[in-house]
Amino acid sequence: MTTVTDSITSMQNMTATQKADEMKKRTTSTDVSDSNMFLTLMLKQLENQDPTEPTDNTQWLSQLAQYSSLEQMTQMNTGLKDCMTYMSAIYADMTANSEINQTLSLIGKDVTISIPDEKDKTKTVEITGTVTEASFKDGTGKVKVNGEFYSIGNIIGVKEHTPNTTRTAQEIK
Numbered sequence: 001m002t003t004v005t006d007s008i009t010s011m012q013n014m015t016a017t018q019k020a021d022e023m024k025k026r027t028t029s030t031d032v033s034d035s036n037m038f039l040t041l042m043l044k045q046l047e048n049q050d051p052t053e054p055t056d057n058t059q060w061l062s063q064l065a066q067y068s069s070l071e072q073m074t075q076m077n078t079g080l081k082d083c084m085t086y087m088s089a090i091y092a093d094m095t096a097n098s099e100i101n102q103t104l105s106l107i108g109k110d111v112t113i114s115i116p117d118e119k120d121k122t123k124t125v126e127i128t129g130t131v132t133e134a135s136f137k138d139g140t141g142k143v144k145v146n147g148e149f150y151s152i153g154n155i156i157g158v159k160e161h162t163p164n165t166t167r168t169a170q171e172i173k
Contacts, residue, residue: 038067103141103152106131111143112157113150130161 042063110130117123133144141152 103134113154114156
């Protein structure tokens with residue numbers, strides 16, 4: 001009798017494995033379908049067990065524990081995905097705020113800007129001047145120097161503004 005039972009159990013396992021492989025091929029594997037497939041296989045095993053030799057309770061408890069672990073991992077995975085999405089949004093906001101703060105902090109400072117030479121693109125031209133205005137057009141920080149806007153990515157030097165006033169010897173006394 002045990003040989004027949006072993007043969008039936010072996011055939012059931014092979015059928016379940018084949019069905020599982022077919023399901024993987026037909027649909028993309030998602031957490032929900034994996035969970036449903038696990039329960040379906042467990043119920044089929046329960047329906048098709050040999051009444052004269054039922055499955056041991058410890059095996060069922062083991063399978064239920066596996067199912068519980070699968071559910072917990074699924075929930076944890078979902079939670080981690082949500083957390084990563086949230087952290088990505090926070091990082092994007094922090095980056096944008098950092099660029100805004102950096103651009104605004106340049107107002108009133110003397111800067112040196114390096115841009116490509118219009119005549120010879122292999123060379124660069126350095127422009128110096130005081131930042132008089134900030135803009136965030138096109139999503140990037142731009143500063144106005146000598147009446148023109150430049151990207152903050154072109155700035156190669158920053159220093160405190162020093163007025164170009166000359167003092168006479170009499171004013172110094």
